[in-house]
Amino acid sequence: DIQMTQSPSTLSASIGDRVTVTCRASQSINSWLAWYQQKPGKAPNLLIYKASSLKSGVPSRFSGSRSGTEFTLTISSLQPDDFATYYCQQYNDYRWTFGQGTKVEIK
């Protein structure tokens, strides 16, 4: 299986901070990577697909990028609604795999 190593596992930040979450794939996944936001009791909410495509309706403060097998989710200016857990997912291989999650907490 393709391993997705996500870091950090927890991130403490303040409103207005620039926040970065990273996922590294154990092998090439091309750009078949998605980022999700999840809040307690809710389904994962797609933010970014194909590494850098912003889902319609998602605020533009969210962005994704790729450098080889390293992928980054950036929140340019953290807002109160952004405190949540974020997951990456590769869908290059039929056996989808996910990062371990990053919990973004209030500092």
Next chain:
Amino acid sequence: EVQLLESGGGLVQPGTSLRLSCSASGFAFNTHAMNWVRQAPGKGLEWVSKIDAGGVGTNYADSVEGRFTISRDNSKNMVHLEMNSLRAEDTAVYYCAFSAVSGSGSVYWGQGTLVTVSS
């Protein structure tokens, strides 16, 4: 608009069976592989199973191989997950999902159905 609606979850005893269903609409169902993904309470996301567009090819996570069976009915736009010999560790929210890799490249998920395995 793409919609995936899961049903069939509930509280069951260990060793018993349960069948989950996912009703799909808003896209060409018979041209997309479909997946089930689960999330145990307080844990991360785990891919469970995939069925190809035609319903011939299936794949399973090692944790459910031999116990779970995925199937689909393209005439009804439905995908099912038959879960047998359920264990406490199968307790999770189960999501139906697919990726439109031949089109937009996006990924679509349902809202999930909770399965609780407990005596």
